[in-house]
Amino acid sequence: MASTTVSRFRELGKKIVAVGRNYKEHAAELGNAVPTKPILFLKPTTSYVTQGQNIKIPPNCKSLHHEVELGIVIGKTGSHITEDRAADHIGGYVLALDMTARDLQDEAKKKGHPWTLAKGFDTSCPIGDLISKDKLPNPENVQLWLKVNGQTKQDGNTKDMIFNIPFLISYISKYFTLEEGDVILTGTPSGVGPVDKGDVIDAGIGDVSSFRFQVE
Numbered sequence: 001m002a003s004t005t006v007s008r009f010r011e012l013g014k015k016i017v018a019v020g021r022n023y024k025e026h027a028a029e030l031g032n033a034v035p036t037k038p039i040l041f042l043k044p045t046t047s048y049v050t051q052g053q054n055i056k057i058p059p060n061c062k063s064l065h066h067e068v069e070l071g072i073v074i075g076k077t078g079s080h081i082t083e084d085r086a087a088d089h090i091g092g093y094v095l096a097l098d099m100t101a102r103d104l105q106d107e108a109k110k111k112g113h114p115w116t117l118a119k120g121f122d123t124s125c126p127i128g129d130l131i132s133k134d135k136l137p138n139p140e141n142v143q144l145w146l147k148v149n150g151q152t153k154q155d156g157n158t159k160d161m162i163f164n165i166p167f168l169i170s171y172i173s174k175y176f177t178l179e180e181g182d183v184i185l186t187g188t189p190s191g192v193g194p195v196d197k198g199d200v201i202d203a204g205i206g207d208v209s210s211f212r213f214q215v216e
Contacts, residue, residue: 005181006075006091007130010050013073013181016043016125017172018098022161022187029190038163038171041115043098043185047125054216057197058121061101064215066195067188068146068154068203070139071096072165073130074182081173086166089178093136095128095209097146097201098185102194126201127183128211135208140164144189146203154203156189 005012020039021032049055057064075091098119105118136142139158146154163171168184178184195201195215204210 002091002130002132003075003180006073009073009091009094009130009181009183010045010048010127013045013183014179015176016045016047016183016185017176018043018119018185019163019168019187022163023156023189024160024162025190029192034162038168040172041119043120043125046122047120048127049123049125049213050127051211051213054123055099055126055201055213056123056216058101058104058117058124061104063101063103063194065100065102065192066146066148066153066201067098067100067192068144069096069098069185069188070142070144070158070205071127072169072184072186074178074180074184077177077179079173079177081170081178083166083170086169089169090133091180092133093131093139093205094183095131095203095205095211096183096185097126097203097213098188099124099126100192126211126213128209131205131209136205142208143206146191146201148193148195148199148201150202153193154189154191156191158186160189161187
């Protein structure tokens with residue numbers, strides 16, 4: 001049974017550590033090189049939004065993109081975690097979107113500036129309910145899918161991740177102590193694209209978890 005902190009990770013977790021370009025085809029579709037080590041960025045927990053609430057387009061954004069991801073909910077605090085002990089620190093999994101103000105990100109990248117505004121704005125992390133480990137016994141071979149207004153836009157599989165889950169937990173924990181309730185977003189498959197006001201996003205992890213959000 002999950003601890004209170006894990007089951008209430010959206011309220012009690014302290015940080016969201018996100019992994020960029022963790023699928024080769026996604027890196028290619030944005031014209032980026034395939035990374036040789038994980039690209040990390042942070043999203044504040046104030047970016048969480050749950051089903052029944054809407055995704056808001058941030059100020060000055062003209063190109064808001066969807067990115068569906070498998071999230072890892074940390075169940076045990078640790079730092080310098082070895083890959084062979086990584087599973088001990090997983091409290092469960094979660095379906096998430098890493099909503100991205102692509103035009104703001106592109107502008108920041110050209111100037112060599114951080115991606116914070118493009119990735120961390122309010123409602124930029126639509127999040128599902130905790131998925132227990134027994135309901136997702138093989139998280140490294142599950143479908144990630146997303147539809148916009150009923151049309152399939154993303155249909156990938158976590159088996160195509162460049163850096164697997166044990167490696168990510170180990171690598172991240174060398175720099176940041178991972179605390180109970182924290183979430184790691186493991187990257188998005190190809191097919192990302194824009195959404196507009198009034199669009200409806202449906203997304204899921206196979207048939208294990210799904211949610212729906214509308215863009216406000």
